[in-house]
Amino acid sequence: MDRNSALELLRKSLQNPVADFREHQWEAIDLVVNQKKKLLVVERTGWGKSSVYFISTKILRDQGKGPTIIISPLLALMRNQIEAAGRLGIRAATINTSNMEDWDEIKQAVLNDNVDALLISPERLANERFVSGFLEQIAGRIGLFVVDEAHCISDWGHDFRTDYRRITNILKMMPDGMPILGTTATANDRVVNDIVSQLGNVEVIRGPLTRESISLQNIVMRDQSERLAWLVENIPNMEGSGIIYTQTIRDAKLVSAYLNTFGINVEAYFSGAEGEEADSNEYRQQLESMLSENRVKALVSTSALGMGYDKPDLGFVVHYQAPGSIIAYYQQVGRAGRNIPNAYCILLFGREDEEIHEYFRGSSFPSTHEVALILENIGENGGMSIPELAQSINLSKGQIEKTIKYISVEDPSPIYKEKTRYLRTAIEYKLDVEKIERLMIQKTDEWLEVKDYIGYNGCLMNYLQQILNDEVIVPCGKCANCLGGAIFPDEADHGLIVNASTFLRxxxxxxxxxxxxxxxxxxxxxxxxxxxxxxxxxxxxxxxxxxxxxxxxxxxxxxxxxxxxxxxxxxxxxxxxxxxxxxxxxxxxxxxxxxxxxxxxxxxxxxxxxxxxxxxxxxxxxxxxxxxxxxxxxxxxxxxxxxxxxxxxxxxxxxxxxxxxxxxxxxxxxxxxxxxxxxxxxxxxxxxxxxxxxxx
Incomplete structure (x- = not known):
């Protein structure tokens, strides 16, 4: 496949007859399609990583190759990708928790070669029957294997996901010469090196990470009432619609409730709260559509609306609290300003942010005690389910599930799953405490980088680029520090602060x-x-x-x-x-x-x-x-x-x-x-x- 033919596919997918490849896009397609390479692409958000793997999919399918498998971490991301695939005439399907009733039909369609691209949530890789009963059947004819948001593979990354660790084992059963593509916008040198070491013999394409449309500003606030007042005063003055990020579900609800009392049309968006309407896949999809169509001023969201949500004209991102790392922050502000000349990203910082992240760090990894308790009970009882473990050991269901997931992806693993019960293997297992301590130190250092960023006097975009090991660093000229003054007020109206304080009470x-x-x-x-x-x-x-x-x-x-x-x-x-x-x-x-x-x-x-x-x-x-x-x-x-x-x-x-x-x-x-x-x-x-x- 030559460049001109691929360019026609790009123009068709973008519905733009004069579009051209961005720097490195054709090079990535060439490496995957023509040279059958393993490739890691690290490019800024909005660069067009999905264009690379969907154009590659179209080319490979036209050549008679098998379907593309895409590991994708979020439903919002999957939905956007399926829409993008359709513009190229690619028959895309997805297997995730929201469409369980369709799984058998979708699997059969793949086996019948009636699906061009199959998007799979990483959690599916934890199911032995799915892997051995389905993936192994089609392994020999997979045309392209894509790992979207590949930084999730690395436990050095800001968003390590345990199920992603299974990918390296899955790839071992794939045939030699099958092209593999990993994509991410948030990987520094340490994360890139870790991904390369896990996937083996991987070429890397890295582009500049500066976002020319984004204007950054940091504001330190005394308390919640001041931040709520600031939002009421300034969100209506921001062009278009956007996202307000919170660190917790309860704050997403609180901020949403308060803004709506002033007639500011926002909705709370989150996942992981069992029984909550906003946790349902269908309801979250409705909220995403409302934001995409500008029917709300903003979604007040946890990190659930992060990776992959694509609204080209998103006008602003405001952080009600600081995220835990610069890399996470870059990933979230990357939602804004993809296809508009100006977008604003404002970070509000308050005293309780420190406490929130201290709690998050403390619950990141299982302890030696938790691992020992679970393995001992599983071994002594000849296998146990999670509900049975909860009645035997004084750990929360969440702690048990987190520990089970962590040790089940170890290679070799001390446990295996049989139906709903976990059984002990003969492996003598010892938790790598030194590794966890290193990662905890790293998380603490990452939080200190966030605090340094908040007080930084130089170009704010440059600070983000330095942490991400970007090689091209030039002052952005658009952040509050480059402009030499506040873009938005750094104080809130006193009357609104009093009102917010009353609301909180x-x-x-x-x-x-x-x-x-x-x-x-x-x-x-x-x-x-x-x-x-x-x-x-x-x-x-x-x-x-x-x-x-x-x-x-x-x-x-x-x-x-x-x-x-x-x-x-x-x-x-x-x-x-x-x-x-x-x-x-x-x-x-x-x-x-x-x-x-x-x-x-x-x-x-x-x-x-x-x-x-x-x-x-x-x-x-x-x-x-x-x-x-x-x-x-x-x-x-x-x-x-x-x-x-x-x-x-x-x-x-x-x-x-x-x-x-x-x-x-x-x-x-x-x-x-x-x-x-x-x-x-x-x-x-x-x-x-x-x-x-x-x-x-």
């Missing part, structure tokens, strides 16, 4: 009643696995998040000093009156007892009851010492820890009751005491807490 939220426990976890109480409706509470209203701006920090401070101030009594009373159905307001008040702090919550509950003109009745007693509930890592152990710990007086009022505690985490304390109150003859139980210590 009214950011109450509802926690639904738990309806199901683990089998046998509450034997002493005789509460069945499915909690009967007549024993359930009406759910819990929570005043704040622990340590947050608004009431969260005040609650934390007061708990440490052993007395909750009168302001909290007023705030809690207001929440009760506003949030609980006025037709079913509580007729009396009680509270969760504590042996460690016997006066703290009862004192608060009595004062709150008085403010509500209700009687306070201390009818719940703790009769058994328990371990701290926060040390119990999953539902089974949380329930077992509380089984038989409380008792309720036999004679209590039959009216509806307000059950108080200072904090809620798992919600099991409220669930169990509510069941005991209902058994004793109370009316509906309304639970309320001053704060939530749950991490989400």
């Amino acid at each position: 009214h950011s109450e939220f509802y926690v639904p009643q738990r309806k199901q426990t683990n089998k046998g976890a509450l034997k002493e109480y005789g509460i069945p696995t499915k909690i009967p409706a007549e024993l359930q509470s009406e759910g819990t209203w929570v005043l704040s998040r622990w340590g947050d701006a608004g009431w969260g920090k005040i609650v934390a401070d007061d708990k440490h000093r052993g007395f909750f101030r009168e302001e909290l009594v007023s705030a809690m009373g207001e929440m009760i009156r506003n949030k609980i159905d006025k037709r079913n307001l509580p007729t009396w008040v009680t509270c969760v007892p504590s042996k460690r702090h016997p006066e703290l919550v009862p004192n608060f509950a009595e004062r709150l009851a008085k403010s509500l003109s209700l009687p306070f009745i201390s009818c719940v007693e703790k009769i058994k010492d328990t371990e701290p509930q926060k040390e119990q890592q999953n539902s089974y152990f949380q329930c077992v820890n509380l089984d038989g710990a409380f008792t309720v007086d036999e004679e209590i009022p039959d009216g509806s009751v307000l059950l108080l505690d200072d904090a809620i985490d798992s919600g099991w304390t409220f669930t169990i005491i509510a069941a005991l109150l209902r058994r004793a003859g109370s009316g509906p139980v309304y639970a309320a807490a001053l704060t939530s210590t749950a991490v989400n």
Whole structure:
């Protein structure tokens, strides 16, 4: 295939009769198609990496070669790629968690050679039946193997994904001479070298990473209220639509809710929250379309809307909090300004950013203790499923899944999966603690680079390029530092700050009643696995998040000093009156007892009851010492820890009751005491807490 023929395909795919290849695009196609090379392409976002592998696919298919396999990490990325493939007449299909009902039909179409490009989520590579029963069948006739976002292979990268580690083993079963293409925009020298060492004998094409359309600015903010006020003041003044990045789901919801109170049309976008509407694939696709079609001003998103989302005219990216690394930041700002002359990328930095990333770093890798516990239990029991492990060891389901995934991709692995159970191999396994320590040090260093970037006085784009080991570095002339002054105001309006502070103090939220426990976890109480409706509470209203701006920090401070101030009594009373159905307001008040702090919550509950003109009745007693509930890592152990710990007086009022505690985490304390109150003859139980210590 010559350059001119490939150029015609480019123009067809872009629907532009005068388009030309960008630097290195034809060279990449030539290496893959004509020379059958292994190639790693490191080019800036928006350069056109997908054009390379789809044009290559079209050429190879026209030559009679087999289908292209594309490993793609995100559904948003897959959807964009399928649309791009269609413009070249490429028959593309995808196998991922959103279309499970179509898998068999798609596999058969591939086997019948009716699919030109198959996009696979990396998680599919963890399924032995998929690999041995499908991939191995077509391995001999695959025309091109593509690893999109190839930096995910390297655990030195900012976004290492365990399932990507399986790719190197998959490639071992592929025939010699099959071209392999890896693409990424976010790989420094260390990550590139790691990818090359894993894939072996790989040629590398690297281009300049500067983004000429982007104007960068950093702003340090005192607290959440100032940042919220800044967003309200400045987002409406930004051209077009954009993305506001947060580090947590709860902040995505909070920022979205606040901006909408000012008529700024935004939506929260995230993944990973089970049972949440915004976590559904269909709903996220709707949100992506709304942003693409400018039907929202912005999506307020976690990193879920990162790699691969392609909106050529995205006008701005604002970070409500700083990301954990410069490479992650470059990847996210790369969503903006792909096909427009000017786009703005503003980073807001606040005091809690440090705490957020300290938590993320601490939960990045499994510990020696976690690995030993899991391997020991699997070995002693002749294999175990994840639910069985959760009832045997005091680790959260997330910790168990993370550890299982980490050790299952080791080569050789100490475990293997058979249906739903994991079994032990004969491999003597020892966690590479030194490697994890090196990676933890690296993550800490990357965060220090972010902090240095925030205070950097030189060209901000140059700083990003230096961290990414870009070879072509020229001042951008567009960032706030190059311009010698702020692009957007570096302070927020005082009145808006006061308004935001008031909003944060009214950011109450509802926690639904738990309806199901683990089998046998509450034997002493005789509460069945499915909690009967007549024993359930009406759910819990929570005043704040622990340590947050608004009431969260005040609650934390007061708990440490052993007395909750009168302001909290007023705030809690207001929440009760506003949030609980006025037709079913509580007729009396009680509270969760504590042996460690016997006066703290009862004192608060009595004062709150008085403010509500209700009687306070201390009818719940703790009769058994328990371990701290926060040390119990999953539902089974949380329930077992509380089984038989409380008792309720036999004679209590039959009216509806307000059950108080200072904090809620798992919600099991409220669930169990509510069941005991209902058994004793109370009316509906309304639970309320001053704060939530749950991490989400």
